[in-house]
Amino acid sequence: MLGNSFLNNIGGELKLSFSGEEFEKYNPADQNQLIGKFQKSNIEDLEEAVKIAKIAFKTWKNTPAPQRAEILYKAAEITSAEKNKLAEILTQETGKPLIEALGEIQEVIDTYLFFAGEGRRLYGMTGQSELYNKSIITIRQPIGICGLISAWNFPSAVPSWKIAPALISGNVIILKPSEKAPLSGYLLIENLYKAGLPKGCASIIFGYGDLGQAMAEHDDIKVISLTGSTTIGKKVSEICGAKLKKCALELGGKNAIVALEDANQALLLEGILWGAFGTAGQRCTSTSRLILQKSDWNKSFIEKLIKAANNLKIGNGLNQVNQIGPLISAEHREKVNDFVSRAVKDGAKLICGGQKLESGDLKNGYFYAPTILTDVKPEMEIAKQEVFGPVLSIIEVNSFEEAIEIANNTDYGLSLAIYTQNINLAMQSTNQLEAGLTYINAPTIGAECGGASAFGGWKNTGNGSREGGILALDTYTQYKTIYLDYSEKLQKAQID
Numbered sequence: 001m002l003g004n005s006f007l008n009n010i011g012g013e014l015k016l017s018f019s020g021e022e023f024e025k026y027n028p029a030d031q032n033q034l035i036g037k038f039q040k041s042n043i044e045d046l047e048e049a050v051k052i053a054k055i056a057f058k059t060w061k062n063t064p065a066p067q068r069a070e071i072l073y074k075a076a077e078i079t080s081a082e083k084n085k086l087a088e089i090l091t092q093e094t095g096k097p098l099i100e101a102l103g104e105i106q107e108v109i110d111t112y113l114f115f116a117g118e119g120r121r122l123y124g125m126t127g128q129s130e131l132y133n134k135s136i137i138t139i140r141q142p143i144g145i146c147g148l149i150s151a152w153n154f155p156s157a158v159p160s161w162k163i164a165p166a167l168i169s170g171n172v173i174i175l176k177p178s179e180k181a182p183l184s185g186y187l188l189i190e191n192l193y194k195a196g197l198p199k200g201c202a203s204i205i206f207g208y209g210d211l212g213q214a215m216a217e218h219d220d221i222k223v224i225s226l227t228g229s230t231t232i233g234k235k236v237s238e239i240c241g242a243k244l245k246k247c248a249l250e251l252g253g254k255n256a257i258v259a260l261e262d263a264n265q266a267l268l269l270e271g272i273l274w275g276a277f278g279t280a281g282q283r284c285t286s287t288s289r290l291i292l293q294k295s296d297w298n299k300s301f302i303e304k305l306i307k308a309a310n311n312l313k314i315g316n317g318l319n320q321v322n323q324i325g326p327l328i329s330a331e332h333r334e335k336v337n338d339f340v341s342r343a344v345k346d347g348a349k350l351i352c353g354g355q356k357l358e359s360g361d362l363k364n365g366y367f368y369a370p371t372i373l374t375d376v377k378p379e380m381e382i383a384k385q386e387v388f389g390p391v392l393s394i395i396e397v398n399s400f401e402e403a404i405e406i407a408n409n410t411d412y413g414l415s416l417a418i419y420t421q422n423i424n425l426a427m428q429s430t431n432q433l434e435a436g437l438t439y440i441n442a443p444t445i446g447a448e449c450g451g452a453s454a455f456g457g458w459k460n461t462g463n464g465s466r467e468g469g470i471l472a473l474d475t476y477t478q479y480k481t482i483y484l485d486y487s488e489k490l491q492k493a494q495i496d
């Protein structure tokens, strides 16, 4: 399969792009390994997908939700059966270690199962009328064609967060995966059809940012759900805003762990290693700041942290001894390296990593050493901008209050964590931290899919939408209130 040419899947049919062009995608751990060639789609391909989706929507929206759920249950079963294969492909496509790729495929399964359960709920509301023999109910209804634009760092789980709530609610979808990780999305769509999804309900078209923009601009696409950068998010939001189109945005983060003086140090150390360097720091939830309360153990703790970071095994994720994979591309690695150089110029002290790893087995990939900077001041670029790499900035503070203030001192608001054994301060922090996700004694990554979970951020991280839980339904449904008057006479609200 790897190295093949992959066609667009338009409503269940494999199609060449009208452009006659394709692009190539290579393994970031080994730039000689071709993952595949993918169609470089244009507006004509999009028109075709929209045409087919429009027809499919007419039937799918009226299919009973429990029947729609059967497709998701089946897709979860197929994904489970193929878990190892899908994870191996995901590792080669993104570079993330196999253990993490297996976790990501599990997240797809969990998401499908959770939203399949919604097939027998999709609850609305019932209320009391002010009049006799009259009832009021509010239901959720589908909206239409949903344009799903996803990022390269979670090319299976994040599309599933969008696909599952969209389909269970009775919508049809067109997915545009990132050109930097297109294959995993292709396999998601293929498996939905294997699970019995009716033709036309889902399409995947490969392409670049211009295609995403065309989706946002298309009048027949009624919802846009985007996971990507804040810059792109603002652009998409402007296009959708002008058209009054529903738009869900999940954008950047500048996440922090606050460590108070009474933190459990062993737990903190493990949490930092996982939060900052897991997935090579390429999660929108990655821990990029450690806000450390000054205490007598800081110096020895930082020494332990350096030692542990230097001991992390870096390399091809298919080799299970490796804990950290490559960055996604050569350009991205340059960008990360430039952030570190500028931080040093700004006065930060580089105490670990800070360089590309290019020797031996690593020479064909875009590996970067786990990096730690100290003496970081809250106003420095490195303390404020999203780096999206294995770079941790340590900011020392004097008090709990100062720690909270600095944790909140960013334009982003996705994930913030606190390590302390003081229950009162832990609980106070959950009130005061300005982020969509907060963790107590756990790092900033690792959100789950489930009823009470809601993935998304405050401030420039998004526009209030949520994924991965029940609230995701708000993106893919519109409410309808139905008044039932069985009094057999004209009743005047507010007057009778």
Ligand code: UN1
Residues within 6 Å of the ligand: 107, 153, 154, 158, 227, 282, 283, 284, 285, 444, 445, 446, 447, 448
């Ligand atoms: C992302 O990086 O866009 O919470 C998603 C987490 C993962 C999802 C990350 N479950 O870290």
